[in-house]
Amino acid sequence: MTQDELKQAVARAAISFVQDGTIVGVGTGSTANFFIDELAKIKHRIDGAVASSEASAARLKQHGIPVYDLNSISELSIYVDGADEVNKYRQMIKGGGAALTREKIVAAVAEKFICIADESKWVDILGKFPLPVEVIPMARSHVGRQLVKLGGYPVYREGTVTDNGNIIIDVHGLQIAEANKLESAINEIVGVVTNGLFAHRPADIVLLGTKDGVKTH
Numbered sequence: 001m002t003q004d005e006l007k008q009a010v011a012r013a014a015i016s017f018v019q020d021g022t023i024v025g026v027g028t029g030s031t032a033n034f035f036i037d038e039l040a041k042i043k044h045r046i047d048g049a050v051a052s053s054e055a056s057a058a059r060l061k062q063h064g065i066p067v068y069d070l071n072s073i074s075e076l077s078i079y080v081d082g083a084d085e086v087n088k089y090r091q092m093i094k095g096g097g098a099a100l101t102r103e104k105i106v107a108a109v110a111e112k113f114i115c116i117a118d119e120s121k122w123v124d125i126l127g128k129f130p131l132p133v134e135v136i137p138m139a140r141s142h143v144g145r146q147l148v149k150l151g152g153y154p155v156y157r158e159g160t161v162t163d164n165g166n167i168i169i170d171v172h173g174l175q176i177a178e179a180n181k182l183e184s185a186i187n188e189i190v191g192v193v194t195n196g197l198f199a200h201r202p203a204d205i206v207l208l209g210t211k212d213g214v215k216t217h
């Protein structure tokens with residue numbers, strides 16, 4: 001099976017968690033795109049969606065799925081999104097697509113976070129994938145220096161502007177043993193909007209696409 005076929009399989013599996021008549025939280029990235037395409041097939045059963053990026057909102061609208069502002073709803077039963085890395089505690093690194101802040105906001109509102117990923121994303125220790133940090137542009141150098149003090153090698157992601165008008169710094173060389181602590185420490189740096197560690201809010205369910213089928217963690 002190709003990686004895309006594994007992504008498609010988990011996207012399809014996630015549909016079984018969608019309840020009729022609800023608004024669905026939708027993430028960002030290639031795996032989330034497969035989920036959006038699956039969601040379109042059952043769009044008559046749902047009320048609409050909340051998106052974690054402009055790109056996902058556009059794809060949902062192309063399919064004729066109504067997209068709601070997060071501020072206009074009071075509850076969200078599920079949020080379905082991909083990950084760049086996920087471990088056995090269902091903690092994740094996210095933000096490869098630069099949507100980490102909105103992803104974290106929608107995930108915070110959702111009752112259940114369902115992570116959909118192909119098996120290449122499964123890791124023992126988080127940190128091989130460079131950790132994305134969303135930063136207010138004028139704080140770029142300051143934040144970079146503080147990230148070095150935390151043991152990382154910050155690299156400015158040139159040419160990327162987030163949906164919130166900010167920049168991304170990718171932190172290389174981290175071996176993340178205590179994800180909760182590192183998530184908090186980075187968020188305490190002045191100028192950081194948020195970072196792509198999802199340790200305080202891990203996924204509730206991970207659907208992992210493997211050659212032997214979709215496995216649930």
Ligand SMILES: O=C(CO)[C@H](O)[C@H](O)COP(=O)(O)O
Pocket residue numbers: 027028029030031032081082083084093094095096097098099100103
């Ligand atoms: O966090 C994300 C975007 O900000 C994505 O979930 C993550 O990058 C995984 O992407 P893909 O499904 O394309 O592998």
